[in-house]
Amino acid sequence: AQSVTQLGSHVSVSEGALVLLRCNYSSSVPPYLFWYVQYPNQGLQLLLKYTTGATLVKGINGFEAEFKKSETSFHLTKPSAHMSDAAEYFCAVSENNNDMRFGAGTRLTVKP
């Protein structure tokens, strides 16, 4: 089955700094890839997704991710962190449109 590895369970950045959250996947077929965010005491919501086509995907709140097949990666970036970006971020992969596997999550802290 497909799987996801998120490198770094905790990432801390200063406000205004670049955010980079790493995700590598394993899949036997072309995957669908997702990033979800969970703000404190809230449910998960979709940030962005890659299915086919353009490998650079733009999502909500200024986030984007690039699908790199050769590196089996789907890293999430944002040029300038805001305090409101503090949350837990989950990368997920789906192989056949029927099931979705999540990574262990990365908790992002933004320092003033």
Next chain:
Amino acid sequence: DVKVTQSSRYLVKRTGEKVFLECVQDMDHENMFWYRQDPGLGLRLIYFSYDVKMKEKGDIPEGYSVSREKKERFSLILESASTNQTSMYLCASDREGEKLFFGSGTQLSVL
């Protein structure tokens, strides 16, 4: 507004009890999922279903079973609850390849 509804927000059960967690979606989605969320482990897939009466094991199905008799309802059953099943349980649904819609979760404590 689309909705995935989980029957209980908090649940406390005793070891050995049979536990039913119910989930209903109103979006006519084919796929439904049960995950458990634990700190440091992320979301782990227990079972999923891509059609009525169809079910597939996820990564951690041991100690759990599921039922999907109607398209809108997906039930998770803990046959004999154990303390290591204390967790946040999340139900979700989607239409193939689209985003998951999550319920608000059930925090289950097994004493």
